[in-house]
Amino acid sequence: MPEPMKPARWLADYGMILVLVLLCAFFSAVTYSEQSPTGEAAAGQVVEAVLKAVPKGARVLVVASDQPGDAVFAARVERDLTAAGARVLATVTGEPRNAREALQKIQAAGGLLDAIAATRVAGGWRLITDLASDFPSLGSPRVITPASYRWPHFLKSENLLNIANQIAVIAIVAIGMTLVIITGGIDLSVGSLIALSAVLAAGFIRDRAGGMSASTGGMVLGCLLAIVVCGAVGGFSGLMITRFAIPPFIVTLAMMLVGSGLAYILAQGQSIYQIPDSFVWLGRGADLFGLPNAVVLLLVLYALAQVLMSRMKLGRYLYAVGGNAEAARLSGVPVRRVLLFAYVASGLLAGLGGVIMASQLKSGSPTYGNMYELYVIAAVVVGGTSLSGGEGRMLGTLTGAFTIAVIQNGMNLTNVESYTQKVVLGLVILGAVLLDKLRQAR
Amino acid sequence: MSPPSPSVLPLSSTNPTNPPLLSLSGIVKSFPGVRALRGVNLRLHAGEVLAVLGENGAGKSTLMKIIGGAHTADAGTLAIDGQEQRFQSPQESRAAGVAVIYQEFNLVPALTAVENIFLGQEVTTGGFVARRREREQVAALFQRMGVEVDLDEPCRRLSTAQQQLVEIAKALIHKARILVMDEPTAALTSHEVEKLFALMRELRRQGMGILYISHRLEEVFTIADRVTILRDGGNVSDCPIHAITRDQMIERMVGRPLDQEFPSRRVKRGGPRLEVSGLRRGKAVQGISFQVHRGEILALTGLVGAGRTETVRLVFGADPRDAGEIRLDGQVLDIRSPRDAIDAGMGLLTEDRKLQGLVLRHPIRENFSLPNLRRWCRRGFVQRRRERSELDRYIAALRIRLSDPEERVGNLSGGNQQKVVLAKWLARDCEVLIFDEPTRGIDVGAKYEIYLLMNELVAAGKSILMISSELPEVLGMADRILVLHEGRITGEITDVAQATQEQILQLAHA
Numbered sequence: 001m002p003e004p005m006k007p008a009r010w011l012a013d014y015g016m017i018l019v020l021v022l023l024c025a026f027f028s029a030v031t032y033s034e035q036s037p038t039g040e041a042a043a044g045q046v047v048e049a050v051l052k053a054v055p056k057g058a059r060v061l062v063v064a065s066d067q068p069g070d071a072v073f074a075a076r077v078e079r080d081l082t083a084a085g086a087r088v089l090a091t092v093t094g095e096p097r098n099a100r101e102a103l104q105k106i107q108a109a110g111g112l113l114d115a116i117a118a119t120r121v122a123g124g125w126r127l128i129t130d131l132a133s134d135f136p137s138l139g140s141p142r143v144i145t146p147a148s149y150r151w152p153h154f155l156k157s158e159n160l161l162n163i164a165n166q167i168a169v170i171a172i173v174a175i176g177m178t179l180v181i182i183t184g185g186i187d188l189s190v191g192s193l194i195a196l197s198a199v200l201a202a203g204f205i206r207d208r209a210g211g212m213s214a215s216t217g218g219m220v221l222g223c224l225l226a227i228v229v230c231g232a233v234g235g236f237s238g239l240m241i242t243r244f245a246i247p248p249f250i251v252t253l254a255m256m257l258v259g260s261g262l263a264y265i266l267a268q269g270q271s272i273y274q275i276p277d278s279f280v281w282l283g284r285g286a287d288l289f290g291l292p293n294a295v296v297l298l299l300v301l302y303a304l305a306q307v308l309m310s311r312m313k314l315g316r317y318l319y320a321v322g323g324n325a326e327a328a329r330l331s332g333v334p335v336r337r338v339l340l341f342a343y344v345a346s347g348l349l350a351g352l353g354g355v356i357m358a359s360q361l362k363s364g365s366p367t368y369g370n371m372y373e374l375y376v377i378a379a380v381v382v383g384g385t386s387l388s389g390g391e392g393r394m395l396g397t398l399t400g401a402f403t404i405a406v407i408q409n410g411m412n413l414t415n416v417e418s419y420t421q422k423v424v425l426g427l428v429i430l431g432a433v434l435l436d437k438l439r440q441a442r
Numbered sequence: 443m444s445p446p447s448p449s450v451l452p453l454s455s456t457n458p459t460n461p462p463l464l465s466l467s468g469i470v471k472s473f474p475g476v477r478a479l480r481g482v483n484l485r486l487h488a489g490e491v492l493a494v495l496g497e498n499g500a501g502k503s504t505l506m507k508i509i510g511g512a513h514t515a516d517a518g519t520l521a522i523d524g525q526e527q528r529f530q531s532p533q534e535s536r537a538a539g540v541a542v543i544y545q546e547f548n549l550v551p552a553l554t555a556v557e558n559i560f561l562g563q564e565v566t567t568g569g570f571v572a573r574r575r576e577r578e579q580v581a582a583l584f585q586r587m588g589v590e591v592d593l594d595e596p597c598r599r600l601s602t603a604q605q606q607l608v609e610i611a612k613a614l615i616h617k618a619r620i621l622v623m624d625e626p627t628a629a630l631t632s633h634e635v636e637k638l639f640a641l642m643r644e645l646r647r648q649g650m651g652i653l654y655i656s657h658r659l660e661e662v663f664t665i666a667d668r669v670t671i672l673r674d675g676g677n678v679s680d681c682p683i684h685a686i687t688r689d690q691m692i693e694r695m696v697g698r699p700l701d702q703e704f705p706s707r708r709v710k711r712g713g714p715r716l717e718v719s720g721l722r723r724g725k726a727v728q729g730i731s732f733q734v735h736r737g738e739i740l741a742l743t744g745l746v747g748a749g750r751t752e753t754v755r756l757v758f759g760a761d762p763r764d765a766g767e768i769r770l771d772g773q774v775l776d777i778r779s780p781r782d783a784i785d786a787g788m789g790l791l792t793e794d795r796k797l798q799g800l801v802l803r804h805p806i807r808e809n810f811s812l813p814n815l816r817r818w819c820r821r822g823f824v825q826r827r828r829e830r831s832e833l834d835r836y837i838a839a840l841r842i843r844l845s846d847p848e849e850r851v852g853n854l855s856g857g858n859q860q861k862v863v864l865a866k867w868l869a870r871d872c873e874v875l876i877f878d879e880p881t882r883g884i885d886v887g888a889k890y891e892i893y894l895l896m897n898e899l900v901a902a903g904k905s906i907l908m909i910s911s912e913l914p915e916v917l918g919m920a921d922r923i924l925v926l927h928e929g930r931i932t933g934e935i936t937d938v939a940q941a942t943q944e945q946i947l948q949l950a951h952a
Contacts, residue, residue: 311826313819320812323801330760330798331812331866332784390803 016384016399016432023403027410028152035151036120039069042146043076046117049144051084058114061106061141062091063099063122070119077117089113096125103127103135113141120145154413161292165283165360167405168294169194170372171398173353174379175305176234176346178397181380182309183342184322184389185248189237190350190376192259193230194369197354199263200226202272202364211274219279227351233259234347238340248343256373263366273363283360294356301349306394318342323390378425379404382432403432461524463488463651464509464540464620469518471504478504480675481518486620486651491642493666493683494655497695497885500672502655506622509653510542511535522620541613542622547605551598555591556580559612583611587641603634610641621645622653627661628883631746632947639665657883658912659688673697696887704918705890707897711921712736715905716788716874718757721766726752728929730766734874739896739906741920743913744950749929750909751793754876757907758790759783770874784813789867791860793878793909799863802852806844807833809851810866817870836865841891857888864895875899877908881915893919913943925949 037045050060062077064070071093078091089111090102099122106113118128123145132140153159173190180187201222205211209218233255240251285293309315317338320328329335353372358364383400385392407428411421464486471479479501486492496502507513508520511529520527522538529535535542549558556577565572565579577593584591584607591604591611600608606626613621627635642652642665656662662669662683669686671679671694679686679694692703712735719731726749734740742750756763759777768775770786777783780790792798800809811818811829818825818832833847840861844854851862860880867875877896881889896906896919910916916923923935925946933949935941 311824312822313815313824314822316808316811316815316824319804319808320801323804324797326798327792327801328812330758330780330790330792332781332816333812334779334781390801 015435016382016396016403019432019435020399020403020406023406023410024154027154027406027413031153031155031410031413032150033153034148035153035156036148037146038067038119039072040076042069042119043073043080045146046073046144047077047080047084050081050086050115050117050142053142053144054086054114056085057087059087059089059111060115060117061089061102061113063102063116063118063125063128064091064093065119065121066094067119067121070121073119081117096127099125099127103131103138107135107137110137112139114139115142115144118143118145120148154410157290159409159413161286161290161295163402163405163409164295164298165292166409167401168292168298169353169357169360169369170375170379170404171298171401172301172356173346173350173372174376174383174397174401175301175394176342176349177376177380178305178383178385178392178394179318179342180248180346181377181385181387182318182322182389182392183339184325185241185339185342186252186377186387187234187237187343187346187350188249188252188373189233189255189259190346190353191369191372191374192256192263193233193347193350194354194357194372195263195366196233196259196266197226197230197351198358198364198368199267199272199366200229200364201355201358202275203266205276205279206272206274212276214276214279216278219276223282223355226355227348230351230354231344231348234343234345234350235340237347238343241343242336242339260366267364267366269366271363271365275358275362275364277362280359280362283356283358283362294360297356302394302398309394314338314341319390321389375404378429382429384436400432403428460488461521462486463523464653465521465524466505466509467519469505469508469520470516471501471508471513472516478675479508479515482672482675483677483680484670485680486653488619488649488651489646490668491646491652491654491666493662493669494653494672495659495662495669495691495695496672497887500695500885501675502672503624504675505672506542506544506624506653506655509535509540509620509622511540512542536616536618539617539619540622541616541618541620543606543609543613543624543626545624545628547609549597549605549608552596554596555593555600555604555608555611558597558608559615561612563616579615580611583614587611587614588644589637589641602629603631603638606630606638607641619649620651620653622655624655625657625883626654627656627658629746633745635661657885659691660914662691663688671695692886695885703890703914705894705897707901709737709897709900711738712903715771716757716907717769717772719767719769721753721756721768722764723752723756723761724764726929727756727763730926730929730931732924732931734905734907736903736905737900738921739900739908739919741916741923742907742909742926743911743916743923743946744926744932746911748926748950750926751878752929753926754790754878754907754909757783758788758876760790784870784872787871787873788876789813789870789872789874790876791863791867791878791880793882795859795863796852800851800859803850805848806842806851806854806862807847809862810836810847810869813866814869832869833865836869840865840868840895855885855888857884857891860884860888860892864892868899872904874905874907877906879909879911881910881912913946916946917941917943927951 060081062074064074074091074093078088081088089106092099092102116128122128123143128143173194177187177190204222204225205214205219209215209222237251237255240246241248282293287293288296317333320333321335321338325335354369357368379401380397381387382403383393383396385396404425407425408421411424462485466482466484469479469482482501482505494502504513508515511532511534514530527538550561559580560576565576580593589607591600591607597605597608626638630638646652654666666683668682670677671691673695714733715736716734721727721730730753742753744750755761756766757768759779759782768777775786777786796802810833815824818828837844842858842861842865844858851859854862880892900906908920917938920938923938923941923946924931925933927950935945
């Protein structure tokens with residue numbers, strides 16, 4: 001008989017989500033300020049306004065500065081105005097100097113100007129505001145810019161996607177860490193495996209797949225190789241833990257040193273950047289509804305992991321092994337295989353994290369992933385998973401990762417310096433776990 | 443800290459006109475959703491052993507924790523020597539002269555007996571622990587107690603009985619006058635129980651008041667002066683030991699007349715099912731062979747350490763065996779892990795259900811499903827509807843009392859926990875069930891239900907291999923008895939109806 005969920009239990013299970021929502025609300029409030037649309041949205045608005053303000057066949061100049069999204073703006077405005085029958089005399093992106101040249105050319109040709117479609121920034125240039133005195137012969141063109149509005153900087157979709165993209169590596173690696181911690185173990189090697197994976201993938205592409213002119217197949221092969229090697233390292237840790245009963249802390253501490261050392265040896269202590277531009281597809285591309293590819297991958301992996309833990313036999317076994325390994329063994333659970341799976345999965349996901357990082361930064365370096373194991377563990381713990389094993393939730397970890405990301409992003413937006421950020425982050429982790437303990441004590 | 447006085451106890455008078463050493467009246471204690479105690483009264487005089495009896499869930503543990511200061515009563519008074527006390531912490535209770543020895547001892551495993559005894563109250567000179575003086579005091583105390591305990595071994599290496607003695611010594615060093623003991627004999631051999639009782643009698647003679655909680659009614663008659671019986675959080679009886687019979691005790695505990703302790707059955711024994719020959723592992727199991735037939739309950743008995751549990755663990759694949767062959771229905775089985783044994787159709791109800799039988803922090807449903815998941819899953823996905831319907835079926839069939847299957851199994855009473863373990867194996871439809879101490883720590887009513895269930899199983903043609911330290915249970919339930927001693931079978935009793943406890947004990951000491 002399915003029972004309605006009691007509020008107390010709901011709060012207990014999803015209390016961290018509430019904290020996350022409150023954090024978002026806080027940062028939204030403190031970053032509430034004047035905003036102007038950019039890119040496509042701005043273009044649509046400006047085109048509509050121009051067409052309304054001036055007659056058909058009017059002569060228009062398009063001006064944009066060199067900020068991100070401005071090129072898109074300019075191209076789109078030019079295209080749409082032309083399509084609607086306006087005459088776009090020139091399209092300028094860059095600095096006021098470029099705009100002045102364009103205006104001089106129009107003046108020299110002796111033409112009149114009906115309207116100037118500009119971005120918010122370009123519309124504010126002295127050149128444009130003082131047009132009537134500098135270029136009296138152009139007539140009195142209407143300057144049309146996107147309307148400004150008030151909106152929290154934090155809540156702008158670019159910023160939110162940026163948060164998700166920034167945390168993708170940590171969140172993906174945290175899936176594997178959650179599996180391991182639920183079995184009652186720990187994996188300290190993930191930070192080093194990120195570096196090893198990034199170096200392996202980048203190194204393979206540079207040395208074996210043709211460097212800057214590497215094919216897609218070669219790049220995919222390099223990434224797969226890196227991920228498989230990291231999975232093998234995880235498997236080795238798992239074997240040491242299951243066959244020789246060495247504590248996971250010790251085994252993975254050793255592999256952390258080994259992995260980091262190997263990454264430095266393979267990269268000869270240097271960054272590897274001889275990689276084709278197309279390699280950034282995974283880390284910086286955005287193919288699906290404007291969502292960054294890494295974020296899509298993150299969401300897919302969390303969905304799979306959630307299904308694994310809540311619906312599948314293996315998920316139950318992972319919890320049972322962490323809850324009471326002996327009782328699980330005597331109930332016929334293949335304890336060693338289950339543990340091995342957890343460490344292999346953690347290694348594979350750390351490898352994937354390394355590949356994503358290499359793609360985001362378009363290079364591989366042995367310095368990547370430094371201290372990441374701690375951020376990953378923090379995400380898992382903030383998400384409510386107990387370090388003593390047997391308990392924890394995948395979606396909790398996702399919440400934990402986003403909580404950390406939101407705090408970091410929010411502090412960046414509000415200009416908190418990075419040293420202070422560390423202090424705050426440390427206190428937040430402690431506070432989250434304290435909250436969890438108080439809830440359990442009730 | 444001053445050295446202990448010549449008598450073990452700093453006590454003087456046992457005059458009955460004095461106020462009772464400990465008296466509780468109208469103690470009420472509620473937990474969310476449960477009224478654990480509803481007005482309990484209790485008196486304990488100096489120089490007296492008071493047995494507190496009751497089924498699991500009757501409120502004994504809660505009462506004990508209130509006396510020990512671990513819980514605070516919602517209402518009612520607690521007085522020592524007529525002085526009302528309100529303990530807010532175990533420290534306050536200890537300072538008032540109360541020592542509580544829980545079933546799970548409060549010892550630091552890595553510390554020695556001396557270090558444990560003085561933990562928190564170290565004898566110091568100039569900031570340094572006076573180890574020699576501490577050691578001398580403890581040695582002298584153990585001598586007066588008439589026992590030997592190694593003072594230099596870490597406590598985890600001591601036997602259960604010795605750890606218990608360390609706990610008692612700790613109480614004496616702290617000048618306790620009230621000693622509360624929860625099931626002190628549960629893990630002791632009969633010889634150790636004798637020694638413990640001798641010590642308890644000596645402490646009683648010196649004026650200590652001992653509150654003794656036990657499920658073993660035979661022992662209550664040998665050691666207690668008076669009995670207080672609790673049921674559903676209230677008193678139902680308080681009388682001197684000679685004014686009550688064993689059957690009356692049980693009736694008052696369960697609240698209804700009990701026709702018989704062991705239900706009878708009539709099952710025809712079938713052919714051999716499980717055949718074990720030449721089983722060996724180290725010194726614990728030295729060549730054990732036996733057969734269990736269809737429709738039979740075979741009991742393995744003997745003293746603690748005779749190799750009973752070790753034997754069944756080898757059969758079940760829980761430990762690797764040095765030698766031995768295991769056949770089921772004539773087929774030789776290659777058992778290397780519990781998984782193999784389960785696949786062959788065996789189930790093991792472990793001796794210690796908390797450490798080996800259940801994942802206490804996990805829901806009842808998940809514990810129930812654990813050995814069955816492989817059959818209730820398709821392409822790796824658990825068939826949750828099937829899981830749920832099987833669970834509902836067994837909750838009803840075994841009359842497991844629970845409020846919500848998603849509740850942690852650790853929140854259930856001992857009897858209901860054991861039923862969950864039983865349910866998980868019954869759902870697996872095992873042909874051979876190994877029950878290691880199936881009724882340990884379970885109240886009388888639940889015991890009877892488990893016996894009935896065992897009868898049903900053998901009537902359905904299953905085979906049961908049972909280990910039990912309780913001889914009445916062995917005699918009451920088994921079709922055949924094997925007695926073990928130091929890893930060997932020292933006797934077989936086939937005519938159980940005519941057998942006696944003495945006969946078994948003789949074989950067990952052989």
